Amino acid sequence: MNGPRGGSSSLRSAFSYCVQQVRNYDYHHYLCLLELPPEMRKPAFALRAFNVETARAMDVASDPKIGLMRLLWWQEAIDKLYTKKTVNHPAAQALSWAISEHSISKPWLKRSVEARIRDAQREADDIPESVEELERYAEDTVSTLLYNTLQAGGISSTAADHAASHIGKASGLVLLLKSLPYHCTRNRHHNYIPVELAEKHGLLVKQGGRSEILLDNDSREGLCNVVFEIASVANVHLLKARELVGKVPAEAKPVLLHSVPVQVLLDSLSKAHFDVFDPRMQRGVLGVPPLWFQVRLKWYSWRSMF
Structure with missing residues (x-):
């Protein structure tokens, strides 16, 4: 997938990371995204990579508390992205570009990560x-x-x-x-x-x-x-x-x-x-x-x- 026009090498690397994450951990949806028109693929991969990061937060953590911290970090990261603050994470960098270029709705992103936070906070019973x-x-x-x-x-x-x-x-x-x-x-x-x-x-x-x-x-x-x-x-x-x-x-x-x-x-x-x-x-x-x-x-x- 080609990087954004005029994008920096770091942004191209960020999108490469997103594509690889989706391919590795969400392969069937990776194949679905390849059917999108070329101009839609970049924001779609940024969004899907964000989903991979939040969906796997609890699974990759050795301690549930660490997983919850990852989700809370993403919740805060979304707020930062909409105030044009830099977030040092490749998926966040790609998402920042998608938000800027395609006017991605903040409430839906927040709703997604907040649902995962509530799920992570469930008690065993x-x-x-x-x-x-x-x-x-x-x-x-x-x-x-x-x-x-x-x-x-x-x-x-x-x-x-x-x-x-x-x-x-x-x-x-x-x-x-x-x-x-x-x-x-x-x-x-x-x-x-x-x-x-x-x-x-x-x-x-x-x-x-x-x-x-x-x-x-x-x-x-x-x-x-x-x-x-x-x-x-x-x-x-x-x-x-x-x-x-x-x-x-x-x-x-x-x-x-x-x-x-x-x-x-x-x-x-x-x-x-x-x-x-x-x-x-x-x-x-x-x-x-x-x-x-x-x-x-x-x-x-x-x-x-x-």
Whole structure:
């Protein structure tokens, strides 16, 4: 990806860092961004790299307190960027350029990092009550990213915003499902299985006035049922987004190709009978061969669909 016209070598290095981060840690969305028009790619990669940095803050930290400090640092960094102060971080440098050149909305950036901060501050027994709470988290962290990308492209469309809202919610939900095995190893799986579904499918255990999620070999079927129900909600959002395809302007459709990873992951979950621990879920790109994923993405792009 070419650097910004007239940009300094440090800014070109910052964008190179962003592209590499997205490619390394968010590969399926990296492929989606390559389908954007060239003039939209730079701000889109800056935004997606910001998302990578904040999404991984808790995962790369050896201590949860350090992870929280990283998120608080990003919260402060956003304020600095909008007052044209220098922030010494390549992703922040690229984001500063995107804010300056494309009038990126500050409230959506703040909303994203603040949602992650609230999530990081959860206590071990602070379990979401319903799927609606997960939907709000997905809206705050994923839909906002799509809103900002549309804005970076100068696209103003109510239909596109509505589609982005649904795609963001669907994407957030299925990615939370995919990450369940990882969070189990870090003892954070309870954060993303709602009380209402855990209780319905026999996963909720109450001990000493505290509620815990039970995940063992005997509860595998119950977990699959929970995953199916959440995946079904994600699928409804995807269908609602696609109902708007005729109303969404052509220039917005490449941004909304983020629906393709959602569909691929839903299909992979279905083939695995909604068992997130099935080894097939970790193969390739979201459970399918990389070439097949790219062909499917190109097919949707060529047909101006999402």
